[in-house]
Amino acid sequence: MEFSDHIKTANVEDVVLRQPLHPPSRGTVCITGHHLLFSDREEGSSRQVLLLLRNIDAIEKRISGSSGTITIKCKDLRVLHLDIPGMEQCLNIAHSIETLSCLDSVSEMYPFFYRPPDLSLHNQWGLSSPEKHYSQIKELHDKWRLSTVNSDYSLCPSYPPAVIVPKSTDDDLLKKVAKFRQGGRFPVLCYYHRKNGMVIMRSSQPLTGANRKRCREDEHLLQAMIDGSDKGYIIDTRSSQQAQQARMTGGGFESKSSYSHWKRLHRQMERGKALQESLIKLVEACGDESHNMDRWLSKLENSKWLSHVQTALSTAGLLAECVERDGHSVLVHGSEGTDSTLLISTLAQLIMDPCCRTLEGFLALLEREWVQAGHPFQQRCAHSAYSHARLQQESPVFLLMLDCVWQVWRQFPLALGFSEALLLRLANEVYASNYGTFLCNSHQERCALGVTENTHCLFQALLRPMERDYYSNPLYEPTELAIWPSVHPQSLQLWRGFFLRWTEHTRQLEEAQEEIRNMVIEWGKLALSDALSMNT
Amino acid sequence: MEHIRTPKVEQVRLLDRFSNKTTNGTLYLTATHLIFVESISNNSASAGQEIWILHHHIASVEKLSLTTTGCPLVLQCRNFRVVHFVVQRERDCHDIYSSLLRLLQPVSYQELYAFSYNPKQNDQQREEGWQLIDLGAEFERMGVPCDQWQLTDVNRDYKVCETYPRDLYVPITASKPIIVGSSKFRSKGRFPVLTYFYQEKKAAVCRCSQPLSGFSARCLEDESMLQAISKANHNSRFVYVMDTRPKLNALANRAAGKGYENEDNYSNIRFQFVGIENIHVMRTSLQKLLEVIGTRSLSMSDYLVGLESSGWLRHIKAVVDAAIFLTKAVTVEGASVLVHCSDGWDRTAQVCSLGSLLMDPYYRTIKGFMVLIEKDWISFGHKFADRCDQLDGDPKEVSPIFTQFLECVWQLTEQFPQAFEFSEWFLLQIHEHVHSCQYGNFLGNNQRQREELQLRERTHSLWAFLMSERQNYLNPFYSPAYSEAHPVLAPSTLPYNFKFWRNMYHQFDRSMHPRQSILKTILTLRENSRKVEGTLQALESRLQQLGVTPIATSDPPAPPPTRDQLSNSNTLPPRPDSLILGAPINHKEVQRQEEEDEQEEVGEEATESTDTERTVEGSSGTESRKQSYGELEGTYNTELAKEEPAVVSLEFGVARMTC
16 A cells, blocks of 8 residues: 555645744645655745654644644654644545554555665664674673574574573573573573673563473573572562462462572562553643642652652662672563563663763663664554553553663763763654664564665664764763662652653753753863964 | 760761661760761771761751660751761760750850851951942942932831831832831831832832731821832832732731731722742641651652642742742833732742842842842841741741742752852852851841841851852853843743752752762863963963964854853862861862862863862762672662762852851
């Protein structure tokens, strides 16, 4: 089916666009296969709004008399209104938006059509991979190896072809372990702590089931992980009660009797639908324009979003503490190992590893821990907070991760090499993008569709000189030390830059941040010219 | 000194409020301070940390029941510091407890620290300090006296109103009999007087107390007084009367022979209630807030629920809302406004001063803010002595009204990062000293009392001290151009714009704060760049002397945005020899100071070393805490909160005080 089949009216003149932070403007609306284009009619002021249809989360239409208003609610939380003359035109436009904004077929999505002149499809795709990661950490090579047992995705459809595992375990053993872990996600290494040689591994839950099945190979693999050490920790992102209950449905946890060298720590983290509902409630609260303080605070509390932020950060802190302070290796999992597991392993690495705090390092971390590790982006980010569609697999785990990183950035404004703008950009891109990076649910799916051959890579694009300047933190000063965030509720804040982004006052703060950048640049120049004059 | 039974107690443990951390040390009790000195032990890198607590800052001291490890003593301070000591011997604890009980309740003003505090200044310097703020000049700046407003000498001897200052400004048409008559009809004699004049529209902000109207009483002089205020403004046919109380409170006052203006009796007024709660509600609200945030292992939900049920932010919003109403009436409608509450020294002071701050960019500068406080709070008789509990008095009179004002200002600085010349540190420092009783400015309840106490002769002025430290309080984002473009601020009062002021209420809880401060970094960077710029200029002139045309200056670097605001390009003022309260937090601080001193000697060459110094600030704590990693085995299971890895830079502003 062609896109044009969905477009009955491609152009409408004399439309009034109302959007936050701008005065209303009159112009022409144009619908294409992937975009909504609004261009200002007024001479000289050629203002344009180009909106990716994929970015539209929900629309509402109101017809009165011979004209109608379409309210467009975007996944980046912007709300636009289009006043369209002519009832039929209005309905046509609305229909086109509705259909084209949620196309199911990935290969029809915009990244496959996006061909900017300054990017070539032959450019390098991606920043990191397990292979690269492994080759970068020489210290690993003694006890760890790169296994290609999953090269045909038969062990674990959501893992990449190569994974890092203990050297003392062979591929046959891995095959057996994969059968004992949900979705085949057997324990793999995701982080090596150079300071003490401890590691973080992640997996999904073991399939012990109600009759407490054991798997010698799994026990062996875990033992190999902590080879030479007296114990290791398992951080289970479920409460112990939830873990118990999981046994009823075939899942489970590592029991003390079978894994005697391991100490399990349970931290209940919200996931799935509950997290999505939390986001919906929070966004609703932020849109409430009533001047009632009590109502605001109670809605903020009721959304629980900040509680999730607190839990995520403190669990990540716990994980980092186990590794950095306590000096033990840790295995992390929840049930599927594709959501909260990745969330806390990412945050813990950010806390401990200075390499993850540069712009490049952070993007590489995201690529390893989310894209390659098989976070199902397509399912999780199909819709955002405004959608009326029935919730299925949507869950803003990635957004929660970005929020947590923002909280760390607030507390350590000098320690991270990237700026808030990067986090905001990523929060947009993950829901609607010109780039192929966040398409699909796994490496396997991306390969099948030829994503790397047919789309451009976001991470590479963000590292082009102009972008790099914009997204880096002018105040960045690398520190080798771990950065432990405070998780007191008083220390955490609502991420205004994202949730209240389209309000006047957030813009003022943005201006102030711009000011910082300018000042620092000015001072940099000053120092430079000083050095020059010293030389002359 | 006779109250101090035990001047020194050894082996005292200091418990951290939010973690399991304890510090061993020695407690000293002096005539003015309680000092805790951490003992030098080999497993702590921060050994030697000192905590100085001024007796006046202690709001309450409580002895908890004896435990196996000793006798706990909990001190709550007015600057929101809470310290928890455990003293080994019960007798020592009791001695300290009873000494403190006596020391923290001075019975006469002469006992206050201000009367013994001596910053090594001569009389002339002291005198100059007091002359820094001149309210007469301030009214001149506003354009008063003018053809409609004049200075009256009716209160020269505090005869008409003893809680007002001597110099008062009234409409020229308000004759003495009218003033006197009006004052008799107003609670405590506080008749309507000018506090701010908006020159552009010739609109006036006046203040007074409630009328003694009861159910039906009226007063012709008072009516003429309002008429005179109205007539003094040709832009508007009416004058707003803002009663800052909730209507119910005003109604209740009528039964006591007080009340509010009856619109039928006063021609050309528009009457408006704005609903700010009274001092008792505010006191309770803050108590609730402090209780909530003082809870250990507080969950996010309990925090937000507690924040809501304390009502604190609701009250803050109410004050800001009222100030916005005032500002709009004056700047948009060009109408004059008369503001009052009951006695006209709490809510009225809040609303008038905050309104002026919104209307006039001058009050958003460091000097201007001092003037504003001097005018609307000190001279018009906000009862600092009673509200801040300076002497042992009625606990029902204590209320955080001024703290609320400072918080409102802070909320505005958060919304308008470029509009204020001063940073948060300035507000915190003022708050610190309102309660410290170290300077004379805030002692007593009104000007008359201050004159009787001869504060100008016997104590020092805070403003002079703050001015000498001006560099430390600058907001690097301040843009005079912004203020020119936005002389009147129009803040949003949507609830999400009001935030919990962590740096105030958790000033001393280090683990709560961001570990690195943008503000401080920017200040340091700017300091460096200024030094570099100085070098550049020196080199340029050198080159010119040598007859060489410098190449590098063809594109002269643009000055940092706020450079023009800095009157003198000196480096930070040298630190005082002895430090109180802000006494070096750890040896790093001392070391830093040494570095700074060194820099001053070495001059330009040292500029680079300040760069690294910032990292020290940001990360030194982590290093020092490495030794304590071992003890964490058990802690993360019960304690989610991490210990702070690095020192917060807040003490830079708050805690530095001379002895």
